[in-house]
Amino acid sequence: MKSVAMLRASAAITALAAVLLFGAAARMRTMGDGWAVDANRAIERYAFADRSLTRDMLSARIGLLRNYDMINQDLASADESIEGLVQLAGDDLPLRDAVSRLGDHTRAAEAMAEEFKSENALLQNSLARVTALCNLLQDSPRAGTVSARFLRLTLDTSPAAVAAAQAALAGVTGARSDLEAQLVAHGRLLIALLPRVDAILDAVREGSRDGEIEIVRRLIVEHQQRIEAGHQRAFLGLLAAGAAAxxxxxxxxxxxxxxxxxxxxxxxxxxxxxxxxxxxxxxxxxxxxxxxxxxxxxxxxxxxxxxxxxxxxxxxxxxxxxxxxxxxxxxxxxxxxxxxxxxxxxxxxxxxxxxxxxxxxxxxxxxxxxxxxxxxxxxxxxxxxxxxxxxxxxxxxxxxxxxxxxxxxxxxxxxxxxxxxxxxRARLQLELRLARARRMEAIGAVASGVAHNFNNIIGAIGGFSEIAEIHAGHNRVVREDLSEIRQAVDRARELVDEILAFGRGHDAEYRPLALQALVEETVRLVQATGRGTVRFSAQDWPVGREVQGNATQLQQVFMNICNNAFLAMPGDPHVDVTLGFRVECRPRAFSHGSLEAGDYAMVTIVDRGCGIAAAAQPRLFEPFFTGRQGGTGLGLSTAWEIVQAHGGTIDVRSAPGQGSRFDIWLPAMRAQLPAPVQQAAAPLSGNGEGVLVVAPAAIREAVEDLVAQLGYEPVSVDPARADLAEQADHAGADAVLLVDAPGAAHHFLPDGRSGSEQGVLLLMRPASGQAFAPVPLAAPLDPVALAAALHPLTGAPTLQP
CATH class of the missing domain: 3.30.450.270 (PHY domain)
Structure with a gap:
C-alpha cells in the first residue's frame, strides 16, 4: 500500500511538474513575441510622426495648413512613442540610452516647433497684409518695387534678398499715405520674420533622426534575441530538472x-x-x-x-x-x-x-x-x-x-x-506646385499692371458708346454700330477681369457646365476660322454628367491646343476631337501630373502633324518655352494652369512624324441648375445738379464728359489738392465722384476711411450741411450704374429695374 501511495504521489508530482513545465514554456513563447511587436510598433509610430512633422511644418510655412493641429498631433504621437519605448526598454541600458537620445531630439523639435508656430502666425498675417496692400497700391511704382522684392524674399531669404527688400522698403519710408505706412510696418516685420522661420524649418529638416531610429531598431532585435536566449536556457533547466522521471x-x-x-x-x-x-x-x-x-x-x-x-x-x-x-x-x-x-x-x-x-x-x-x-x-x-x-x-x-x-x-x-x-508623392506634387506658382506669379504681376491701365480705356469707350446710343435716336445704322461697339467692350471687360483674376491669384468663377455643348461650340468656333477641318464625336459621354468649371477658361484650353494642332500640319490640316467618360479605380500617373481615383471627363485632341521631339515633351507646359518660330510659349502653359486649377491634368503622347494626342482630363460631377440671369436697369438723366469730379489728369476730361452727358454739371479738381472738401462746398456740389483717386475720400468721410478699396467711389450728401455717404461703384465706371446712383439728386423717385 505504501508503495502504491508513493507511486500515486510520484505520479501526481510528475503530472504537476509537467503542467508547470508546459505552462512556463507557453508563457516564455508568448512574452518575447509580444514585446517585439509592441517595440516595433512604437518605433514605427515615432518614425512616421517624425516625417509628418517636417511635412506639416513645410505646409504651414507656405500657407497650406490653416492651423497647427497636425503639428501638435505629430509631436504628441512622437512623445507617446518615446514613452512606450522607455517602458519597454526596462533595464536594457543601451536601448534606454538610444531611446533617451531620440527623446532629446524630440524635445528639441518640440521647442523649434513652438517657436515656429508663433513666428509663422505673425509671418502669415503680415504676408497676407503686404500682398493686399501691394494690390491696393498697384498704381504706385514704389509699391510695385516693394511687391517684387518681397515676392523674391518669400522664395529666397538669403542676405542679398533681405538687403534688396530693405532697399525697396526704404523707398517707401516717409510716404504720406496711410496704406504706404502700413506697408512699411508690415514689410519690416516680414524682413525680420522670414529668415527666422526658414532657419527653424532648415534646423528641423537637418536634424535627421533616421540614424538614431535605425540604432533603436537594431537594439530591439538584439534585446529580443537575448529574451529568447534567456527563455531557452530557463526552459532547458526545467527540462533537466524533470529528466529523473x-x-x-x-x-x-x-x-x-x-x-x-x-x-x-x-x-x-x-x-x-x-x-x-x-x-x-x-x-x-x-x-x-x-x-x-x-x-x-x-x-x-x-x-x-x-x-x-x-x-x-x-x-x-x-x-x-x-x-x-x-x-x-x-x-x-x-x-x-x-x-x-x-x-x-x-x-x-x-x-x-x-x-x-x-x-x-x-x-x-x-x-x-x-x-x-x-x-x-x-x-x-x-x-x-x-x-x-x-x-x-x-x-x-x-x-x-x-x-x-x-x-x-x-x-x-x-x-x-x-x-x-x-x-x-505628396511632397513631389507640392514642390511642382510651388515651382509653377513662382513662375506664374511673375507673369501675373506684369499682366495685372497692363490690365489695370487697359481697364480705364475700356471704361471710356463703353461710356461714350452708351451715351452716343442715347442720343442716336432712331438712326438704325448708327445704333447697330454702337451696339457692336458695346458688345466688343463687354468682351474686352471679360478679358480684363480674367487677366486681373489671374494676376492677383483670384479663383475664376466656377459653375456646372454641360461639357458636350461647350466642346461642340468650341469646335464650331475653330471650324469658322477656316484653318482646317475639325471632326467631333462623343463616344461614351453619359447624359446628365457635367463638370465644375469656367466656360471661358476651358474654351481657351481647347482652342489653344486645336490651334497648335493646325500649325503642326501645314498641308491639309484636320483634327479629331473626342469627348469620353472614364472611371479610375486607383491613382494613375500621366506624362504630366497624376490623378486620384474617381470619375473623369476626357477631351481628346488628335492631329497627324509633325509630332513633338522627345526632349521637348517634359517642357511643353513651361511658360515662354516654344519650339515654333514666332511662338510666345504662353498657349500651352496657360492651358496647363487652367486644367490644374480645375483639378485635372493633361496627358501628352507624341512622336516625331507620327502626330500628337492631347488627353485633357477633368473631374466629372452631377448636373446642377444654372444661376438666374439678372436684368440691368435703364439709364436715368439729371437736371444740371453739380458733381465734383476728382480724377487723375489722364482720364479727367473723359469723366467730365460722361457726367455732363448724363445731365449733371461737372466741376473737376486734382486729387492731390488738400482742400477738396472746401472745393465741394464752394462749387455747391451734393455729390463727389472719385475715380482712381486712392486716399482722397478721407477729406469727406468723418470716420477717416480712405475709400481706396474701390477703384470708383461716389459720395452723396442727402441734404445741405449733412455728411457725405459712400456709394461704391464697380471699375471700370459703368454709365448706367452711375446714372442710377446720381438719380436721387434730381428729387425724383427711384425707378426699379
Whole structure:
C-alpha cells in the first residue's frame, strides 16, 4: 500500500511538474513575441510622426495648413512613442540610452516647433497684409518695387534678398499715405520674420533622426534575441530538472522538439519579413506595384496559398494588389471578399481564419464555395494604412500559429512602404506646385499692371458708346454700330477681369457646365476660322454628367491646343476631337501630373502633324518655352494652369512624324441648375445738379464728359489738392465722384476711411450741411450704374429695374 501511495504521489508530482513545465514554456513563447511587436510598433509610430512633422511644418510655412493641429498631433504621437519605448526598454541600458537620445531630439523639435508656430502666425498675417496692400497700391511704382522684392524674399531669404527688400522698403519710408505706412510696418516685420522661420524649418529638416531610429531598431532585435536566449536556457533547466522521471522526460522531449520547430518557423517568419522589407526599400512609385506583387508571391508561398491579395481601405478604399498562381484572380474578387468579411462574426481580434465546411452557412462561406476555395485567411490592420491582407488555399490547412506572426510583420512592412510612397508623392506634387506658382506669379504681376491701365480705356469707350446710343435716336445704322461697339467692350471687360483674376491669384468663377455643348461650340468656333477641318464625336459621354468649371477658361484650353494642332500640319490640316467618360479605380500617373481615383471627363485632341521631339515633351507646359518660330510659349502653359486649377491634368503622347494626342482630363460631377440671369436697369438723366469730379489728369476730361452727358454739371479738381472738401462746398456740389483717386475720400468721410478699396467711389450728401455717404461703384465706371446712383439728386423717385 505504501508503495502504491508513493507511486500515486510520484505520479501526481510528475503530472504537476509537467503542467508547470508546459505552462512556463507557453508563457516564455508568448512574452518575447509580444514585446517585439509592441517595440516595433512604437518605433514605427515615432518614425512616421517624425516625417509628418517636417511635412506639416513645410505646409504651414507656405500657407497650406490653416492651423497647427497636425503639428501638435505629430509631436504628441512622437512623445507617446518615446514613452512606450522607455517602458519597454526596462533595464536594457543601451536601448534606454538610444531611446533617451531620440527623446532629446524630440524635445528639441518640440521647442523649434513652438517657436515656429508663433513666428509663422505673425509671418502669415503680415504676408497676407503686404500682398493686399501691394494690390491696393498697384498704381504706385514704389509699391510695385516693394511687391517684387518681397515676392523674391518669400522664395529666397538669403542676405542679398533681405538687403534688396530693405532697399525697396526704404523707398517707401516717409510716404504720406496711410496704406504706404502700413506697408512699411508690415514689410519690416516680414524682413525680420522670414529668415527666422526658414532657419527653424532648415534646423528641423537637418536634424535627421533616421540614424538614431535605425540604432533603436537594431537594439530591439538584439534585446529580443537575448529574451529568447534567456527563455531557452530557463526552459532547458526545467527540462533537466524533470529528466529523473522517464515518462516526463519523453513528454518534455516532445515539447522541446515542438518548441524547436516553432523557433525555426519563427526565424523563417523573421527572414520573410526582412525579405519583404528589403524588396520595398528605396523603390520608386513606378516600381512599387510590381514589388508588392513579388512580396505577395513570397507571402503566399510561406502561407501555402495559391492566391494572395492586399485590399486598401479608408481613403484609398477599393485599391487592390493581387497575385494568383494561375493568373485568373480578378481585381474585383478581393473587394467583394473584404466587403463580405467586414462584419463577419468569425474575426478573432485582427485575424479571420475560415476552413470549410466550418462557416459555410455565412455569406463569406457561400462566396468561397461558389469559387471552389476550401480555406481563407484574412489579416487586417488599421495603421499606417487601413488594409486587409488575404490568402486563399486549395490544399490542406496549415496551422495559423505557423504563419500569422510573420505575415503580420510582413504586412506592416508593405503598408509602411505604401505610406512612404504616398508621402513622397505628396511632397513631389507640392514642390511642382510651388515651382509653377513662382513662375506664374511673375507673369501675373506684369499682366495685372497692363490690365489695370487697359481697364480705364475700356471704361471710356463703353461710356461714350452708351451715351452716343442715347442720343442716336432712331438712326438704325448708327445704333447697330454702337451696339457692336458695346458688345466688343463687354468682351474686352471679360478679358480684363480674367487677366486681373489671374494676376492677383483670384479663383475664376466656377459653375456646372454641360461639357458636350461647350466642346461642340468650341469646335464650331475653330471650324469658322477656316484653318482646317475639325471632326467631333462623343463616344461614351453619359447624359446628365457635367463638370465644375469656367466656360471661358476651358474654351481657351481647347482652342489653344486645336490651334497648335493646325500649325503642326501645314498641308491639309484636320483634327479629331473626342469627348469620353472614364472611371479610375486607383491613382494613375500621366506624362504630366497624376490623378486620384474617381470619375473623369476626357477631351481628346488628335492631329497627324509633325509630332513633338522627345526632349521637348517634359517642357511643353513651361511658360515662354516654344519650339515654333514666332511662338510666345504662353498657349500651352496657360492651358496647363487652367486644367490644374480645375483639378485635372493633361496627358501628352507624341512622336516625331507620327502626330500628337492631347488627353485633357477633368473631374466629372452631377448636373446642377444654372444661376438666374439678372436684368440691368435703364439709364436715368439729371437736371444740371453739380458733381465734383476728382480724377487723375489722364482720364479727367473723359469723366467730365460722361457726367455732363448724363445731365449733371461737372466741376473737376486734382486729387492731390488738400482742400477738396472746401472745393465741394464752394462749387455747391451734393455729390463727389472719385475715380482712381486712392486716399482722397478721407477729406469727406468723418470716420477717416480712405475709400481706396474701390477703384470708383461716389459720395452723396442727402441734404445741405449733412455728411457725405459712400456709394461704391464697380471699375471700370459703368454709365448706367452711375446714372442710377446720381438719380436721387434730381428729387425724383427711384425707378426699379
Amino acid at each position: 522517464g515518462i516526463l522526460w519523453l513528454a518534455l522531449l516532445a515539447a522541446l522538439r515542438a518548441q524547436s520547430r516553432e523557433r525555426r518557423r519563427r526565424r523563417e517568419n523573421e527572414r520573410l519579413s526582412a525579405t519583404v522589407a528589403s524588396l520595398l526599400l528605396e523603390v520608386s512609385s513606378e516600381q512599387l506595384e510590381q514589388r508588392i506583387g513579388d512580396a505577395l508571391q513570397r507571402l503566399a508561398a510561406h502561407a501555402g496559398a495559391t492566391d494572395a491579395y492586399l485590399v486598401l481601405q479608408g481613403e484609398q478604399a477599393g485599391r487592390t494588389y493581387v497575385w494568383s498562381s494561375d493568373g485568373r484572380l480578378s481585381e474585383n474578387w478581393p473587394v467583394r471578399v473584404a466587403a463580405a468579411a467586414q462584419d463577419s462574426p468569425l474575426w478573432e481580434e485582427d485575424v479571420l481564419h475560415l476552413a470549410l465546411p466550418h462557416g459555410a452557412d455565412t455569406p463569406l462561406g457561400a462566396m468561397l464555395l461558389s469559387r471552389g476555395t476550401t480555406s481563407l485567411l484574412l489579416l487586417r490592420a488599421s495603421t499606417p494604412v487601413p488594409a486587409l491582407l488575404g490568402f486563399e488555399r486549395h490544399d490542406t490547412d496549415r496551422g495559423r500559429s505557423d504563419v500569422i506572426a510573420g505575415l503580420h510583420m510582413a504586412q506592416a512592412a508593405i503598408l509602411q512602404a505604401l505610406r512612404r510612397d504616398g508621402l513622397e
